[in-house]
Amino acid sequence: MSDTINLTLKVWRQPNASTPGKFVEYPAKNIPTDCSFLEMLDIVNETLVAQNIEPVAFDHDCREGICGMCSLVINGVAHGPEKATTTCQLHMRHFKDGDTVYVEPWRAVAFPLIKDLVVDRTAFERIQQAGGYISARNGSAPDSNSVPIPKQNADCAMDAAACIGCGACVAACPNSSAMLFVSAKVSHLALLPQGQPERTRRAVKMVKTMDAEGFGNCTNYYECEAVCPAEIKSSFISMLNREYVFAAAREAVSEI
Amino acid sequence: MKAIISFYQSSIGKKWIVALTGLVLVGFVTGHMIGNLQVFLGHEALNRYAAFLQGLGELLWVIRGVLAACIIVHIITTVLLWVQNNAAKPQKYAVNNPQAGSIGARTMIVSGLIIICFLVFHILHFTALSIHPEWKLWEDPDGRHDVYSLVIAGFRNPLESLFYLVGVFLLATHLSHGIQSFIQTLGLRSRKIAEPLTTASPYLAGLLFLGYASIPVGVLLAQHLNLPILQPLAH
Structure with missing residues (x-):
């Protein structure tokens, strides 16, 4: 029965942002192949606690692949080797007995490290606050289908809305650009009638906040699209490039 | 003016500037290649074409000015982007495991800066004729500047041909990323x-x-195999 595997982990340990970090090697013994990557880390942490070693800090929440809280760059790939899969849904059966696995935090100036594998992703919240919302009317709910939306737009908006805001796009981008995230949020609302009132302001302000937060510039590597667990397409970035220029032009004209 | 400055300061604004200037330059290299391929038609065709370009007078300088401005803006903006992008990710991963970015995409800044060195040499070589000043005096039987023979004389030097091949190879790797990149940046990628x-x-x-490389390769082959084409006029 080969239901368990043994791995060698090289985990990034860093007590806080101001202390330099380093890789520390930990054996991961008798790991059931049915457990997820995070459950594997739980098992390793149990053994660390038993040895009186500080457990490895990592982000996690729903462990169902929908909350966007888990992160980790596993052997150089954000969320690990499986396509369209968050780290919490990555199962150990995708690793071989005896593998050495490097585990690193998201690396980007805009995502400062908090501890070990945990980074601060509140820059995404600030981008959302700058324009990732709509003005909804108060009162009773409108009749269903009272606002017609072309099927194509509804589908496309849903594809963009699938973004869980995990930040893998930033982690994978050699420039730490947040364009895939911002493009998903801007496109999602720009495609729907409810998103029209703030459309111009939204594109301009969200891009401005993105730049101010210290994310890099998109140079079309498409690494983001390759690692995105929600399969957000890079064509949304193209859509944002168009959206932003028209919005900036509309804003410039309105100021004259 | 304020709108233009804030547009240039934004990341997407800079991308648009790079894409638009790049588009002009892609147009130029395409036209330049088609024009140059006339060398295969003999001295009559190429020298007539060269005389036509020289005959444009002031218009030629307007075109040169626009191209030079595009190159300068393209370089300044991309270097600016490169500096910002390095600052955004100071710490790289211990394991480098790219999932998508092509080699062309990853070497844009290197290929671009070498292309500029090549371009300077190329202009001194075939436009200003400062490397071989004697070429300025060459004329064909119709009294036109004999560009055809000086191109062949230049490419018969294997070192100059090799440098030229390296230059156009880097240009091609640059454009293999660049051409699809401006489609993405100008917001056209979602369309059919x-x-x-x-x-x-x-x-x-x-x-x-292939178009650009065919000229030096053709000249060297014609020289060593004594082919009836690509032979210079006597000077």
Whole structure:
């Protein structure tokens, strides 16, 4: 029965942002192949606690692949080797007995490290606050289908809305650009009638906040699209490039 | 003015500037290649074409000015982007495991800066004629500047041909990323026509490489195999 595997982990340990970090090697013994990557880390942490070693800090929440809280760059790939899969849904059966696995935090100036594998992703919240919302009317709910939306737009908006805001796009981008995230949020609302009132302001302000937060510039590597667990397409970035220029032009004209 | 400055300061604004200037330059290298391929038609065709370009007078300088401005803006903006992008990710991963970015995409800044060195040499070599000043005096039987023979004389030097081949190869790798990149940046990639264009981008760049490389390779082959084409006039 080969239901368990043994791995060698090289985990990034860093007590806080101001202390330099380093890789520390930990054996991961008798790991059931049915457990997820995070459950594997739980098992390793149990053994660390038993040895009186500080457990490895990592982000996690729903462990169902929908909350966007888990992160980790596993052997150089954000969320690990499986396509369209968050780290919490990555199962150990995708690793071989005896593998050495490097585990690193998201690396980007805009995502400062908090501890070990945990980074601060509140820059995404600030981008959302700058324009990732709509003005909804108060009162009773409108009749269903009272606002017609072309099927194509509804589908496309849903594809963009699938973004869980995990930040893998930033982690994978050699420039730490947040364009895939911002493009998903801007496109999602720009495609729907409810998103029209703030459309111009939204594109301009969200891009401005993105730049101010210290994310890099998109140079079309498409690494983001390759690692995105929600399969957000890079064509949304193209859509944002168009959206932003028209919005900036509309804003410039309105100021004259 | 304020709108223009804030547009240039934004990341997407800079991308648009790079894409638009790049588009002009892609147009130029395409036209330049088609014009140059007339060398295969003999001295009559190429020298007539060269005389036509020289005959444009002030218009020629307007075109040169626009191209030079595009090159300068393209370089300044991309270097600015490169500096910002390095600052955004100071710490790289211990394991480098790219999932998508092509070699062309990853070497844009290197290929671009070498292309500029090549361009300076190329202009001194075939436009200003400062490397071989005696070429300025060459004329064909119709009294036109004999550009045809000086191109062949230049490419008969294997070192100059090799440098030229390296230059156009780097240009092709630069454009294999560049052509699809401006489609993405100008916001056209979600449309139907853009997807096949994106796939075609490396092939279009390869076509440009073959077109440009055919001239030095052709000259050297014609010289060593004594072919009836690509032989210089006597000077």
